Amino acid sequence: MNAPDSEAGKGLKVLETGPDAAGQRLDQWLSAALGADFSRNRVQALIKLGAVQIGGKPVTEAKRKMAAGENVSVDMPEPEPAEPRGENIPLDILYEDAELIVINKPAGLVVHPGAGNWTGTLVNALIHHCGDSLSGIGGVRRPGIVHRLDKQTSGVMVAAKTDLAHRALSEAFADHGASGDLERAYSALVWGIPPRMTGTVDAPLGRAADRVRRAVVPEARDDARHAITHFTVREKFGEGRPDTAQASLVECRLETGRTHQIRVHTAHIGHPVIGDPDYGQAFRTKANRLPEPLKTLVKSFPRQALHAGLLAFRHPATHILMKFEAPLPGDMQELVRGFRNP
Template identity: 80%
Template sequence: MSAHNEETPKLIGDELTEGVSTVLEAGTDAAGQRLDQWLAGQLGPDMSRSRVQMLIRQGAVKIGGKPVDETKRKMAAGDRVSVDMPEPEPASPQGEAITLDVLHEDNELIVINKPAGLVVHPGAGNWTGTLVNALIHHCGDSLSGIGGVRRPGIVHRLDKETSGVMVVAKTDRAHKSLSEAFADHGLTGDLERAYLALVWGIPTRPTGKVDAPLGRAADRVRRAVVPAGRDDARHAITHFTVLERFGEQQQEFATASMVECRLETGRTHQIRVHMAHIGHPVVGDPDYGQAFRTKANRLPEPLKGEVKAFPRQALHARLLAFRHPTTHLSLRFEAPLPRDMEALVEGFRKL
């Protein structure tokens, strides 16, 4: 491969420069390779194939001066490929001055303690007031163009009413690295996630594993345990440890437990569905704990009223550990129980 300049230098170190043109010449080893595959390999480890494919579809990639829109086009030796890196566009969501509990921030990423009630990403019914809006305002010009758009890189999510630790990428490089770590659920890296859940009942074993595939439920929003052979079935494993038992010696009261859940996979609503599947839904869960709502009637006051008034699932992302995408240092972040969940747990402790 040889590289040439067009008007503006195209490479700085190992990184593409936004807003300028890069020209690459294919060698004999490129013959027969897919354009997107070859180009992703030439542009460095920070350029994902998905982003290369997006650039091709946008007409930013040319061969012999002519735009190419076919990502699978076969390369030929001697092809001169130019890539026009677009300037990052303004993010569609607008920045909003929403207070964030920042646990760590550097040039590549930001770690926050998300409060319950905060939606992560704008969407139907929640176009403003989200974590993304808050991050755009907070990070400002420190956000690089992720996928050609100046926005925070969401690599994992917490449900609106789940609190706790989240990491968000600020650069394409960090986004790619963290996305890969979450995609393989830490099997080849140092990713570690632990949640605290207040659940109904007391599991018969102090530790256990729920290995049950998840798929869409009938309403398309919720998830459910489904047969492994179903088309939408996704492998899902949750490990749990009982940390505290409440009301165990007082059979006239509803019992509950504080459980730590560790994810071996990361599916939508995984902990909530898995705990309900084994008969211990999360207290306050409006989607998977409805059948247990009457259990609150067996509690003494004032706990009975507190449980009925609790507005969300009692689930908190306590721990997140991962390897930094550029320094490669192991980072570990913890967030204590939020006040509302701590107060609820204290009520159960009095049983």
Template identity: 80%
Template sequence: MNAPDSEADTGLKVLQADADAAGQRLDQWLAAALGADFSRNRVQTLIRQGAVSIGGVVSDQPKRKMADGDIARIDLPEPEPAEPQGENIPLDVLYEDDSLIVINKPAGLVVHPGAGNWTGTLVNALIHHCGDSLSGIGGVRRPGIVHRLDKETTGVMVVAKSDIAHRALSEAFADHGASGELERAYQALVWGIPPRMTGKVDAHLGRAADRVRRAVVPEGRDDARHAVTHFTVLEKFGEQDLKGVHAASVECRLETGRTHQIRVHMAHIGHPVIGDPDYGQALRTKANRLPEPVQTLVKSFPRQALHAGLLAFLHPVTQIKMSFEAPLPADMQAILDGLRNL
């Protein structure tokens, strides 16, 4: 296979097949020839759109067989603009290069546009912030979301800026780091003190009755998804008895990544996250027995006290392990300080 020639002004690439290419499918050969920036799915889309010609004749069949000496011309379109519009929303950027961006997400920021949140999201902010440095994910100039944090959960997130980064990071998050260096650690403030300093919650999750929340469900249910959370008690607060108000700071590490996983799992073992409006309502009255000023802080806290403090992963291009940490947000730190006085 000869190296591709390109004409930057037109987006044209010219490739010549050699003897090794003979008999290969057009999409298979092109995906290998164009390199890691082009997934096979994207190559197939380009072929079906008529962007590839062999010997001057448009070839729109991905399964066409190649022959030694075939000359392929690929007319690469400019990446299409993302449907969401860029918005000048401030971002706390921890790191950025041509492949990815790492941010410290604040509370209240929805990650992706959707029903009821078509604007003001992280995606809108990233389109504005990154601009032309987004090389295109699947042919569209947009940020590649590879994992999410709930709207009211704070902390470290990584977002892809290129196809190659998107595929590599998506694979890492899909297998939850089993085959790589992915690490995710969250800090949560929970009601009660777990009986053990370390533990594991292994419980399948599925949809609750309202279809927005999640619940622990039997393994055999159709929508059941395996979920495992490991927790470590970092600090204990208050009296450890039936009448006293007690709480704990715990670190949670994910072995899987399901919607609301930490929040549901901690509530399942009797230690819901403080402030959680969906899974901690049963224990909200505990705040009435706290001394001031922490009582007011907890009762007025409008969200779950959950923070993604650590994220580590292999850089998709350099293969160097990168690790990022974000401190607790000020409102959650204030509650932690108040609990320390119990």
């Protein structure tokens, strides 16, 4: 393996493969060539982003076999911080003690640092608020985090402040409350009115074609993960009116906790979450046929209308059953009022 032979510009690193590269996977070779700061996972992410070129052409297959004498250029990202730093970001704290903290997360707040969001996250806020008590709890990138909500989903979250709390809460979330008292309920404003007031969606989830989204997949697929969502219709809007004005406020309770589970499952049964940019695209034109001012309200709603309204768990130290609720945030309340009185 040869050292970088030039720096073709800011952030661009150019390398040439030596005889030892022949037959190696691109991600394997490139991770070794770039050094300890670039793990194989990080290199794979760069490849997927199109940041790696061989012979002047982008390569997006991490498993591509290398040959000697190839020119490989990498559009290097800005250096990542070694670990998150505390930032004075306001927190809506519902409860706090020496073991844990419960917050009402606003929509728009990313839970932990990652690609494109190395600052301004809930983790940065927790480090500032909790100080050294979070050090080492749950890993460098995700100190204290035992579960997550999507960036644009609001609602109740708990974070651990000690190893004891982190272990106990992580176990509770890992088995989704099957062996304990974990309870989670979400409010979702969805398009249309389900035919039944209560129901269950039992459909395995796996990666979609773009590898970021999730989709209902055959159970036999290698990446299929068991997923069950129970729903109850709490309020119906627009019964007897044109279909475009119909919507429902639905409570969803999770028996499993897969990525995007509620959003995928509601879309799967034909009632996607209003405002969902990933799973509700087929329903976007419905807003065009709504009466004003509801039409403008729906079209300008900046996120999926999903809120984690209830979280209950047994305290890891006292073993007392604790229950926390957060009302619908203002933007969802306004949307509900709009459908009540279109």
